[in-house]
Amino acid sequence: MSLPSTDTVVGYPDGDVVSTGTVVHVEPLPDGRAAVILDRTAFHPVDPVWPDQPADTGSIAVDGASRPVVDAVVGATDGTVLHVGDAPVRTGTEGWTFVVCHLVDDATGLEPGTPVTVTVDADQRHALSAGHTACHLASLALNEALAGLWTKEVAVDGRGNPNFDQLAITSSRILPFGSVDEYRIGKSLRKKGFAAAELAGRIAEVQAAANARLAAWVAAGAEVPVAIVRDGDGLGERRRWRADLPDGVVEIPCGGTHLRSLAELDGIAVALDLAEAEGALALTMRTTATPA
Ligand SMILES: [Zn+2]
Incomplete structure (x- = not known):
């Protein structure tokens, strides 16, 4: 599975709380969870370099079946490895790709290419x-x-x-x-x-x-x-x-x-x-x- 090569398109700066997108990558994590990366999302991730605003809470749904997003963090890759929440560079650094990592307990059914809907807790x-x-x-x-x-x-x-x-x-x-x-x-x-x-x-x-x-x-x-x-x-x-x-x-x-x-x-x-x-x-x- 190849690593993402373009930044996630983000809708939260404009106030979006719902978005549809496509799974582009799923990264298994050592703790058993998985980081799901979409082409676009409304989800605000916490940025570990300056973690002022916490991540949104909400869910990700495939065919109407939704599961919670347990956390969301900024991920970064230079093409060799995906750093999930522990990027060695500031978000925006030239030569790197920055993605929103939606952490889920179970990524079953979230293969690359799957269309999904993301919903953020609006309150x-x-x-x-x-x-x-x-x-x-x-x-x-x-x-x-x-x-x-x-x-x-x-x-x-x-x-x-x-x-x-x-x-x-x-x-x-x-x-x-x-x-x-x-x-x-x-x-x-x-x-x-x-x-x-x-x-x-x-x-x-x-x-x-x-x-x-x-x-x-x-x-x-x-x-x-x-x-x-x-x-x-x-x-x-x-x-x-x-x-x-x-x-x-x-x-x-x-x-x-x-x-x-x-x-x-x-x-x-x-x-x-x-x-x-x-x-x-x-x-x-x-x-x-x-x-x-
Ligand atoms: Zn601000």
């Missing part, structure tokens, strides 16, 4: 899309709220504020209707001009400023369309989240799923927590999105 997808959308907006609001603490010029975000989020983030986890972002403020960030010593005394003020900005954006609601811009429909193509905020259009590189408009939310709020961690400061931002 869970919606909750994660809300969480991911709120996460991006929270990062922009945080950047603005921290702008006064920078004493040197650094890279800026799409709104022209010093990009604290990009410079300090160590992990991001998307949850149903929320997210948790972890930032590390150490020597290198201080060298870049971040006034770390002042942060503790101003954390309440920073949180209030971020929340005021988020409330204003949510209040603009339907006037804030959100979309994914992409160069192509393959899994390995670069994608960017774009929001038409009242003060301008912003774009953030992102491979996840999102809402279509802020009218789908009643509120977004962040809670900031600052702690000492191994000679550095650890800032945790917990974001909550309230559905409309």
Whole structure:
């Protein structure tokens, strides 16, 4: 059985939750499960390189008989071996093929060439899309709220504020209707001009400023369309989240799923927590999105 040589065509960036496709490869896994690869899918896989948004849950059906997809991960191949969820390269790297691996307990009946229908749990997808959308907006609001603490010029975000989020983030986890972002403020960030010593005394003020900005954006609601811009429909193509905020259009590189408009939310709020961690400061931002 030959390995896939073209990227899986993915529909989830456009919000698809159902797709029809054809099995192109089935990879048996050491644990007895199998990775099923289709020519196209609506299923969002977790990307092990930056595992912010969890995989969709749902099922794969042949002739109306459906079985659960127990997990979905990004797979990568350079033509010699298929790496299932443990690719040695970033998704999108030249010379590699990137595929959505639908993990199933039993791949009986899923031979290459079989037409299948994939169905994603739409409620869970919606909750994660809300969480991911709120996460991006929270990062922009945080950047603005921290702008006064920078004493040197650094890279800026799409709104022209010093990009604290990009410079300090160590992990991001998307949850149903929320997210948790972890930032590390150490020597290198201080060298870049971040006034770390002042942060503790101003954390309440920073949180209030971020929340005021988020409330204003949510209040603009339907006037804030959100979309994914992409160069192509393959899994390995670069994608960017774009929001038409009242003060301008912003774009953030992102491979996840999102809402279509802020009218789908009643509120977004962040809670900031600052702690000492191994000679550095650890800032945790917990974001909550309230559905409309
Ligand atoms: Zn995103």
